[in-house]
Amino acid sequence: MTAECRFTQAVLWVQDQSNTTPQREFLASGSGWPTRYDRNGTSVAQEGNNGAGEGAFSGHPGMEANSSGKEWTATRRLPQALIIGVKKGGTRALLEFLRLHPDIRALGSEPHFFDRHYARGLDWYRSMMPKALDGQIVMEKTPRYFVTVETPPRVHAMSRDVKLIVVVRDPDFLGLQRIVTDKHFYFNKTKGFPCLKKPEGSSKPHCLGKTKGRTHASIDPEVMQRLRDFYKPHNQRFYQMAGQDFGWQ
Template identity: 30%
Template sequence: MAILLVSALLLLTPSQVAPDEDLLLKNVSILEVLKSEVGALSNTSEQYSTQVQPPGTSHHIPQTIIVGVRKGGTRALLEMLDIHPNIVVAATEVHFFDWDENYVKGIEWYRNLMPFSYENQITIEKTPGYFTSLHAPERIHDMNSSIKLLIILRDPTERVISDYTQVYYNRLENRKSVQRFEDIVIKNGALNTKYKAIQRSLYDVHMERWLKYFDLNQIHIVDGNTLIKQPLKELQKVEKFLNLPPKILSSNFYFNQTKGFYCIRSDGRERCLHESKGRPHPVVNRTVLEQLYSYFREHNRNFYKMVNQSFDWH
């Protein structure tokens, strides 16, 4: 049933050394190869048109959406959930509720981008851009006010660095100029709080918008750090939240000693994401890290109160 691979990796080790292309190869975040933004499939709708429709199936609007967060582990969560026989997942990020040019195409356009499924199956799509979107909460509520939402989060500072790293590599691949992390995060000696990656990590600010439209009991927050260390533990919580029978087992995961992370075993196959898909993080100056930790601390406390849950973040 599962369609792609999953993964995770090593630790981010801060130091006083400034990041450059060589140093980026020395550090890998424990969640980076959760592949929150990387999939084996491109974000196009054409692939759905080539699907063969099994008898008794049809396209269904998602009953559950993974709405965030960018660089938090959404891809890994989706692929792990795809192990469950009562779950079918959309292979691509649809960006229906956050991109106006897609939203105007209408709900039937959205429905037709979903995989074929049976009546007893839950269809799930994930688009991490929804979490920070100004319009997504209201639009999703208008579609289905009783929908269940999944959000996977990680330490906000780690998320900022991962966000930077993705842009860094994209610019390298496109032969564009790149900047050091410190030169973007620090402006005139102060933290650049207008940096988009920092804004995306203000979980309390964005969560407040979702709670205007959805009850907290409709939202389940997945701990990205726990997902990578103990995947079954987090997935069992999701199964319970979705009112699904427990079908995901410890035998569905195995630790690959060579790669250093968990891989998936299902449908008689063993699958790991190729390590070339991982994006190593820069070594970040300790002083800059402490500034980020300090800035997010109050926002984290606010978030904990909002969701009645705490996390092991700096």
Template identity: 35%
Template sequence: MKLVLCFGHRWRLSLLLCTALLTVFLLSRYQSLPPPLLTSLAVDLSTGQQSIPTNTTSVRTTNYKKRFPQAIIIGVRKAGTRALLDMLTLHPSVVSPKPEIHYFDKEENYVRRVQWYIDSMPRSYPQQITIEKTPAYFVGPQVPQRIHSVSPNVKLLLIVRNPIDRTVSDFAQLNNKRRKTESHKHTTFEKAVFNGDHVNTLYNPISILVVDGDSLITNPLTQLKRAEAFLGIESYFTESMFFFNETKGFYCWRKISKDAHCLGSGKGREHPEVSPEAVQALKQFFKPHNQQFYNQCGQPFNW
């Protein structure tokens, strides 16, 4: 059984082809599942505070250090990767670097070797799990082998959403960036999207949790509970930590005894109008790929 992912090399093509995140891609890279990464952590769940070794300075120094990530969010772009990571880091057992590292997909970073990658991570205790997020990993043909060569048992999270909504969102972001350059020429959604494709083969879903990005928008708790189980961290998230923001159109969250947090102004931007004909054409285009994706990952998304 194989999963394929479509994407494009130019920005126009990538709008349609990155959306083929819903097609299926190569399953031969990762064969074994690691044991639970974290079974317990000394945390007071009433306050969200974790206990930290305090016996000696040497113990602290030895245990509190930068580590290779035990889990990586590999994509896909405009499906909710930032929201997923921000929500997961509410958990006291989870730490993550702030920026996207782009170690496995960018040559200028990869040549710096794995120690540079580890040095880019935040410090953590052995009982914690480090998660890195770089959506570009999903479309990099060289990425699977690179990840596998240094950490074959790393856990991967892939968040997906309705491919039509993802395509429109991707177009809105790219159009917004291009609007800021002098060379920008107005391009309609239809012209940008209906322009060919390219197929890429990637990862093995035995090590991948497929997160429902549409559900993360409407009911984040269900997806976070699935992520907790997948990552092997103790149950922490509760319904009271999330509330719906009418202005943004999606959920915001608060850590226990902390102020509320919503995604930045770059999220939830206005989308262009898309003709019914274009929507119908995309539905027909994605239909066989969606069905193949459902069969491979064992989850029907009703797209």
């Protein structure tokens, strides 16, 4: 597999949050996140259908109170992390499984803001995001940002601190407290992939949709070899950029 990286700031990332102090049971991390946005200055979001999977975080509604009775208000903020990457790289699986973590608030659909809807402006983009409490990480995934030349300067103009999670293959994990483990999954033999036992906001098992985990056509070994030869130099370039040899064959 190959990837041409057009992001000058692309990182196969992630921030170490190991020394952050848990703020409460489900806000185990996050204070180490750089924020360029004035969280107090963000508009308190209006209710509405933004495709963000509202209610998916049903255990954590808009208003929360801590043990001293102080309230936290959930607001809509611009994302602090974007999942981008190669097509069919497993970006949906990464997002769906990450959002099991209570410190993650993720938009369910792909907003395609930086590549298709940029003219709508940042307020529109923010209104698409799910509400989040201070300390929660807001993220969205639009793999196509990875291959559209106009995206990097636009992301940079929004925030120089936004984290890019580039899925090329076997994505590594965020520096989150370990909450999501194999006990959250079961292997669905028919699908041939792990599925969630209990997705966010539901008690029913859930596999990713039918466009994920499709039956693949068998490919002539000669064609496979030609593809490998073709991608080899591109992979080498990518290893150099990423500073890591992934050893893809």
